[in-house]
Amino acid sequence: MSFKAAKRLDGVSESATLKLNALVQAMRARGEDIVNLTAGEPDFPAPEEAKAAIRRALDENKNKYTPVAGIPEVRERIAKKTNVQQPNVVAAHGEWKASEVVVTNGGKQAIYNAAMALLNPGDEVLIPAPYWLSYPEMVKLAEGKPVVVETKAESKFKVTVEGLRKALTPKTKLLILNSPSNPTGTTYTRAEFEAIGKWLEKEAPNVWVLSDEIYDRILYGQDPFVSFLDAAPALRNRSITVNGLSKAAAMTGWRIGWTVAPAELTQAMLTLQGQSTSGINSLAQYAAVAALDLAEEKFAEMVAAFRRRRRMALEILAKAEKLKVVPPEGAFYVFLGIEAFVKPGEDSMTLSENLIREAKVAVVPGTPFGAPNWVRISIATDDDTLKKGCERLVSFFGG
Ligand SMILES: Cc1ncc(COP(=O)(O)O)c(C=O)c1O
Missing domain, CATH: 3.40.640.10 (Type I PLP-dependent aspartate aminotransferase-like (Major domain))
Incomplete structure (x- = not known):
């Protein structure tokens, strides 16, 4: 008897980034240096008190x-x-x-x-x-x-x-x-x-x-x-x-x-x-x-790091003229408009795959966020990785 999931799951999406994660893993296994800018969590340890x-x-x-x-x-x-x-x-x-x-x-x-x-x-x-x-x-x-x-x-x-x-x-x-x-x-x-x-x-x-x-x-x-x-x-x-x-x-x-x-x-x-x-x-x-x-002061170091990295990322990304950048006012992501680079019939999913293969940077496609012409990078990663990733993006998108 073949399995059919319950109707309530019809039309409910699984994680859209699974395929991209698999591609990153496969390329890393082949020794490729992929910069990962997909993190959805702070790169800081939990508080010692906790x-x-x-x-x-x-x-x-x-x-x-x-x-x-x-x-x-x-x-x-x-x-x-x-x-x-x-x-x-x-x-x-x-x-x-x-x-x-x-x-x-x-x-x-x-x-x-x-x-x-x-x-x-x-x-x-x-x-x-x-x-x-x-x-x-x-x-x-x-x-x-x-x-x-x-x-x-x-x-x-x-x-x-x-x-x-x-x-x-x-x-x-x-x-x-x-x-x-x-x-x-x-x-x-x-x-x-x-x-x-x-x-x-x-x-x-x-x-x-x-x-x-x-x-x-x-x-x-x-x-x-x-x-x-x-x-x-x-x-x-x-x-x-x-x-x-x-x-x-x-x-x-x-x-x-x-x-x-x-x-x-x-x-x-x-x-x-x-x-x-x-x-x-x-x-x-x-x-x-x-x-x-x-x-509040206990978290000042983390927030200061995000602030510093945000500034650095925005400075580097500004060099890619056709990339739309809306400076974030909070959270730890930068959303990038890639419309100028999307070919007809494609969207951020295809572009994110190309970014991994060609620019060696992993980003999160905007499509599952309701924004097919955008991608999200995370600044919740160390300064060097972020710098390298943003520079690769600029090379890919054209400085
Ligand atoms: C906007 C927003 N709400 C809720 C959550 C869920 O957070 P939690 O990990 O605590 O379930 C996330 C996590 O990515 C989020 O970005």
Whole structure:
């Protein structure tokens, strides 16, 4: 009997970069020197305090099941962090409570839980493009319908109220925002978030917002981080804030993420999580407590390195005149417009393959991010590798 996957997986993409990774591996095995600029995680170690905490937790046998929503110590710290980032929400509605936090297996499960608990079949989800590639796939898994809202590089890839208004229908249930963004580095200002918030308040009273804030610490401008809800506190009871320790605390493999959401939705997500994955790894939660207790200065070195590398990459890449570069305002990627180099019938997938074969640089194609004429490079790699990779790109694209 031949196997046929369940219908709910129809049209859901597997990782689009697998084929390219296989090509990089094969070429490296032949002794080729390929510069890899695909990393989606900081090249910094996890904080020592988190490492010490996980060792201690292990020694103290804190390795039993935990509450599905997470241990109280970690939920309390997450509520506190959210209250600090959302003072206007606190002023208007009171503090977020630990009971409104669910600790999840990375930011990824946080978004998945929200989609599964919120969407009914056919519900539409507005996703500004370029988007983090898992959003549409998760919406499809939840039997919702992704509705992509295009943005322009000239407007720094920011979605406008006008664009959202055009995409709104009676079936719209959710809007996903991501600032700073993967893959573009786009970071919304308070005023821009306020405008979106006002529009939602007035014209879209039944639409929820999921704000993915996983890159909150990694910013390049002068302005402090703005959490969406802080700019739109009236939406407190129809918003989900997603965050985690993967990017901002360099703890990707520890799988610590969370949702902060109104009590009823939190309860629904807990039912889902309780019957699927349960609470996350107990030891990682004790490490999370330690990481959440760290002062901002602990991460200054990492953020300074990203800032330095960003400047260096932008300086080198500026030499390739036909390459479009939108300087990122946050996160650790640079998005490159390759339209001038794409042959008819091809897109960033083909070009990325050519880059590996000819320029010996691996990048991430923009196609699965909803941007077929763009590629993403990561600056989360050491300065020498980044320099070499950018120089190869300039040679390929023409200085
Ligand atoms: C925008 C965005 N959201 C969420 C995630 C998921 O993070 P995690 O590794 O914590 O699941 C990522 C990871 O690449 C991301 O870039």
